[in-house]
Amino acid sequence: MELERIFKQVLDCSFTVHTELGPGLLESAYQECLCFELQQLGLRVEKQKPLPLVYKGVKLDVGYRIDILVENLVVIELKSVDVLADIHMAQILTYLKLSGCKLGLLANLNVRHLKDGIKRVIL
Secondary structure, three states, rough: OOHHHHHHHHHHHHHHHHHHHOOOOHHHHHHHHHHHHHHHOOOHHHHHHHHOOOOEEEOOOOOOOOEEOOOOEEEEEEEOOOOOOHHHHHHHHHHHHHHOOOEEEEEEOOOOOOOOEEEEEEE
């Protein structure tokens, strides 16, 4: 399935970036490097993509921004925090719902081993 192939590429690139940079950087640094890696694979990537809320048929900009959207299929929400919190999961679930995407990656890159900071999120 195309979605699974793309998600695997997203995971692989996430691990590549984390291996190269390690923990402790700003979220924006990880975002730029991950976008670079994904684009090197020929994937279409949008960063800080505005995500409007549609209310009564009107699109409203309420400040939602997807960190990285890959091929209009996979939502990536990056964090660089001590510990992922429930609010972070709620955030990516909101982005999945509003975007119509079914699969997302919540990744906290401020961890020693990235496997401890990654969550696959399915809507």
